[in-house]
Amino acid sequence: MTYQLQTIAIDGGGTRCRVACMIGGQKHIVEAGSANVSTDLESGVAEIVSGLGELARKLDIPAAAFEPVPAYIGLAGASWPEIVAKVAARLPLKHVRVEDDRPSAVRGALGxxxxxxxxxxxxxxxxxxxxxxxxxxxxxxxxxxxxxxxxxxxxxxxxxxxxxxxxxxxxxxxxxxxxxxxxxxxxxxxxxxxxxxxxxxxxxxxxxxxxxxxxxxxxxxxxxxxxxxxxxxxxxxxxxxxxxxxxxxxxxxxxxxxxxxxxxxxxxPKGQPIDGALSLAREFAEELSECSV
The missing domain is CATH 3.30.420.40 (ATPase, nucleotide binding domain)
Incomplete structure (x- = not known):
């Protein structure tokens, strides 16, 4: 499969975790289990990694292809710097912005x-x-x-x-x-x-x-x-x-x-939290691009 990964977005809540990416302007989404990192950090990270693997299988690409792609991650419970740092350190991704799940929900609903x-x-x-x-x-x-x-x-x-x-x-x-x-x-x-x-x-x-x-x-x-x-x-x-x-x-x-x-x-609402996460992922990617110039 020919692909050009643009951004990765993850919306993780107490009920489910949605993992998405943009390829050539097209959105691809899969779902995993609960990813509340304040109540169970290790399990939440495991669900994210599982979701990334499932998305890679769906796209028929190696999971390693995600590693350099800018990723915005909105997670239930990621409200404190210590938790954010632990999540970022455990993910197989190089460029990551981790926040709690509220900003992506707001952006998705209100634009x-x-x-x-x-x-x-x-x-x-x-x-x-x-x-x-x-x-x-x-x-x-x-x-x-x-x-x-x-x-x-x-x-x-x-x-x-x-x-x-x-x-x-x-x-x-x-x-x-x-x-x-x-x-x-x-x-x-x-x-x-x-x-x-x-x-x-x-x-x-x-x-x-x-x-x-x-x-x-x-x-x-x-x-x-x-x-x-x-x-x-x-x-x-x-x-x-x-x-x-x-x-x-x-x-x-x-x-x-x-x-x-x-x-x-x-x-x-205009869209779902995962849509907000994708929007914030695009902003994150633009910031990275500006910093590299």
Whole structure:
């Protein structure tokens, strides 16, 4: 195969890792597993390397061909210089820029336009882009943050079951279903003690479905998440007329619980995080080219 690799882009989150490259203006993408380098650095790096290998096989080229290509990598959990340095050192790539996964998500959704992005996937964060400048809030991880994320919804649902057992809230179909699923309060506690963010997030679909059926426990959780979103959106400086985008697997389910004015401001994303990563990869490649002149 004749090829001219231009850039590599990687978008790694708590649920999946997408690896892409541009060849002759054409985008090629493959997927690997979870790549949250703050919760499991070695596993996250292994998924990236695996994804690079899969992409090489798809293109029928040697994996070594990627080594000199400029690569932009946006990863969940890559928020601290120590982690960034460790990731870069472990990858079979010569020219690498590693950041957390939020800038690529913002660029993918908004392009270069002004607006506010609310992302609620396995984790969560909020961002405002204005005149090319990005301001971020949230994204502090499953222990201290990630409110309104899928894993947060799953944890809140299990907490609601335990509150029913304590007699401080009424039973609902959702809490009955979860109690049956795990067998007992002890089963819930045992699950939670070993569950990953993705494990908690897998419970979120049942919550959104229960909310659509007017389950009071589920509606309370969704309203709480929407209140969190609205608080951060306002703190970022949202005003009527500024587009508001909801991305991530659970984000759109919060729309009915938002203020009517915010509902009216909702807009569709221009692209995916991997598109943003590819855009940032092009910028990185241009910077390298300028430095070499």
């Amino acid at each position: 270069r336009d002004d607006g506010i992005l609310v992302h609620c996937g396995t984790g969560s964060f909020q961002a405002m882009q204005r005149a090319g400048r990005i301001v971020l809030t949230g994204g502090w991880g499953p222990v201290l943050g990630d409110e309104a994320s899928a894993q947060w919804v799953g944890r809140k649902a299990l907490s609601a079951v335990l509150m029913v057992q304590d007699g401080v809230r009424p039973v609902s179909e959702l809490t009955e279903h979860l109690l049956e699923k795990f067998g007992s309060p002890a089963g819930i506690v045992a699950f939670a003690g070993n569950a990953s963010p993705a494990d908690f997030g897998n419970l979120a679909k049942g919550v959104t479905e229960a909310a659509a059926e007017n389950d009071p426990a589920a509606i309370e959780i969704m309203r709480s998440g929407a209140d969190h979103i609205a608080t951060h959106v306002r703190a970022l400086g949202w005003s009527e007329g500024l587009p508001l985008l909801l991305t991530g697997g659970i984000a759109a389910h919060y729309a009915p619980y938002l203020d009517v004015r915010m509902q009216q401001a909702l807009a569709q």
